[in-house]
Amino acid sequence: MRALSARLPWARGAPWAPRASALAALALGILLALVPAVAPRDITLLNLGFFTFLYVAQGLAWNVLGGYAGYVSFGYAAFFGLGAYTTALLWLAGWPPLATYPVAGIVAAAFSLIVGVPTLRLVGPYFSIATIGVGEAMRVLMLNLDRITGGASGLNLPTAVPSKTWFYTTSLLFAAVAFAVAAWVRGSRVGLGLMALRMDLEAAESLGVRTALFKNVAHSLGAFLVGACGGLYATFLQYVHPDTVFSFTESISLVLIALIGGLGTVWGPVLGAVVFYAVQDYLQTSYPTFHLLVYGVLLILILLFEPKGLAGLAERAWRRMRGAPARLAPAGPSGAEPAAPGRGGAG
Amino acid sequence: MAPLLEVEKIAAAYGEVRALWDVSFSVQTGEIVTLLGANGAGKTTTMRVISGLLRPLGGEVRLGGRPIHRLPAPRIVASGIVQIPEGRRLWPRMSVLENLELGAYLPESRARRAQTLDWVFSLFPRLAERRAQLAGTLSGGEQQMLAIGRGLMSRPRLLMLDEPSLGLAPILVREVFEIVRKINAEGVTVLLVEQNVRQALELATRGYVLETGRITRSGTAAELLQDPEIKRAYLGM
Numbered sequence A: 001m002r003a004l005s006a007r008l009p010w011a012r013g014a015p016w017a018p019r020a021s022a023l024a025a026l027a028l029g030i031l032l033a034l035v036p037a038v039a040p041r042d043i044t045l046l047n048l049g050f051f052t053f054l055y056v057a058q059g060l061a062w063n064v065l066g067g068y069a070g071y072v073s074f075g076y077a078a079f080f081g082l083g084a085y086t087t088a089l090l091w092l093a094g095w096p097p098l099a100t101y102p103v104a105g106i107v108a109a110a111f112s113l114i115v116g117v118p119t120l121r122l123v124g125p126y127f128s129i130a131t132i133g134v135g136e137a138m139r140v141l142m143l144n145l146d147r148i149t150g151g152a153s154g155l156n157l158p159t160a161v162p163s164k165t166w167f168y169t170t171s172l173l174f175a176a177v178a179f180a181v182a183a184w185v186r187g188s189r190v191g192l193g194l195m196a197l198r199m200d201l202e203a204a205e206s207l208g209v210r211t212a213l214f215k216n217v218a219h220s221l222g223a224f225l226v227g228a229c230g231g232l233y234a235t236f237l238q239y240v241h242p243d244t245v246f247s248f249t250e251s252i253s254l255v256l257i258a259l260i261g262g263l264g265t266v267w268g269p270v271l272g273a274v275v276f277y278a279v280q281d282y283l284q285t286s287y288p289t290f291h292l293l294v295y296g297v298l299l300i301l302i303l304l305f306e307p308k309g310l311a312g313l314a315e316r317a318w319r320r321m322r323g324a325p326a327r328l329a330p331a332g333p334s335g336a337e338p339a340a341p342g343r344g345g346a347g
Numbered sequence B: 001m002a003p004l005l006e007v008e009k010i011a012a013a014y015g016e017v018r019a020l021w022d023v024s025f026s027v028q029t030g031e032i033v034t035l036l037g038a039n040g041a042g043k044t045t046t047m048r049v050i051s052g053l054l055r056p057l058g059g060e061v062r063l064g065g066r067p068i069h070r071l072p073a074p075r076i077v078a079s080g081i082v083q084i085p086e087g088r089r090l091w092p093r094m095s096v097l098e099n100l101e102l103g104a105y106l107p108e109s110r111a112r113r114a115q116t117l118d119w120v121f122s123l124f125p126r127l128a129e130r131r132a133q134l135a136g137t138l139s140g141g142e143q144q145m146l147a148i149g150r151g152l153m154s155r156p157r158l159l160m161l162d163e164p165s166l167g168l169a170p171i172l173v174r175e176v177f178e179i180v181r182k183i184n185a186e187g188v189t190v191l192l193v194e195q196n197v198r199q200a201l202e203l204a205t206r207g208y209v210l211e212t213g214r215i216t217r218s219g220t221a222a223e224l225l226q227d228p229e230i231k232r233a234y235l236g237m
């Protein structure tokens, strides 16, 4: 009996899975990082990369609370906007943009605690509704604080900006950091607690999971990353306006990205952001509202057929390719496979 | 010696619905105490108050003399009480091992989880065999074993079991009671809520009877087994 536990993998899922996933992410990241070297003058491509990575980073950030813990927030624009304005004001005060991003993240994270400590006590649906209110209230407040935010005319920012390559690479770095954070949380004790509380809050509490604390940690972690993204976005546009950076559309985008990609999965927001931005970029210019219909259809398809979104589809395809049988049980939070032999037993 | 657990005059309600009036009892270190009563008597509510899932309206709960009724649930687990909930409340889509890991979630229990896991696996060898399996694919008996094992992962001083034999075949009921005896023999004090009154009283040191939110009878297990009122109401004699 002794030392039985020593050989046990405490890590969730198949032991090779996190490592394979990390290697795939690393390879993809390196490949993408080489793009500016190959096509340094392709502004369209670099801009496409910039926006996609920015959405990848934010989708991953949103998913920590929204996907792992199941607390769906429609208010992340508040973090994005606060980050954007923090960078804007510091940049105007003479800071180099890069130095402002951590501050943007901290401001957003601090605000997330102010919002989260009271609202994360609510059960899921009530929390979601509260976040809509908070997001909209922030937008209106910022519109009216025109001394600081420029109000309805926005703020023009310095015109000396870094190169497109710099933006592309920094955005990619943000996505990489967000991926590392999301993957680490999912495999950690914190992630296990978040998934446990999503499925049974009271059982988690009664075993010693400090659910209120972990929900707030997840929320502020997400807010930090989204705030930093807001800062980077402000630098890129050289302009901030409350209606854009605090917009409800921004909040909804993050929810859509995670849902399309796969709630609570690590790769989901990556795939989701790519599809989301591709659809938006191609359709919005030619048919201004058509993309909304496409998202609607995608959402319905996901809810009906594959709750784990594109990541779930990809996993299924991967299994089929390897000739493995389809899962016996619905996908667990762990991704652990049910052991086939000896089911049933004493019952 | 002071009792390990003292429940003193607790009252509790769900919104406007009063569930407990003036419940007092105690559990000595090393004992198995059983809380008996019909459906809806307030047994689960009493346990929820003790484990911090429900705030009492009044009264006190003390563990080793220290009041705990104002602590949040995780702190109560840390102080040494764990509740095996009615209906098991496992995470069906997590593996056996993940469920056990959640039982050792507190930093103190986490530090010792490897040893504790060996102990739990020695009590429940079947869980060791099925450790990679999803909890939802276990049989009913195995699920109950997992629920108990998960609770033990916190190394409790007091183990509270809420109807552990619920929905199990008679042979498995006996197995569950045997396990409870074994756990108790290893030094864990037990508070047991059961519908199987006879078996509970055969296992327990002492018992209390709860009726519509009030304690109406108490005594040693032998006394309660002989009590004509209990024979009539709970033992069908």
Ligand SMILES: Nc1ncnc2c1ncn2[C@@H]1O[C@H](COP(=O)(O)OP(=O)(O)O)[C@@H](O)[C@H]1O
Pocket (backbone or CB within 6 Å): B014, B017, B018, B019, B037, B038, B039, B040, B041, B042, B043, B044, B045, B046
């Ligand atoms: N969540 C709840 N909301 C409202 N009333 C409840 C709830 N849980 C239990 N009750 C009521 O409290 C009383 C005691 O219930 P409970 O403690 O579950 O009894 P027991 O465990 O002895 O069967 C019952 O009248 C029951 O209807």
Ligand SMILES: [Mg+2]
Pocket (backbone or CB within 6 Å): B043, B044, B045, B086, B162
């Ligand atoms: Mg009950």
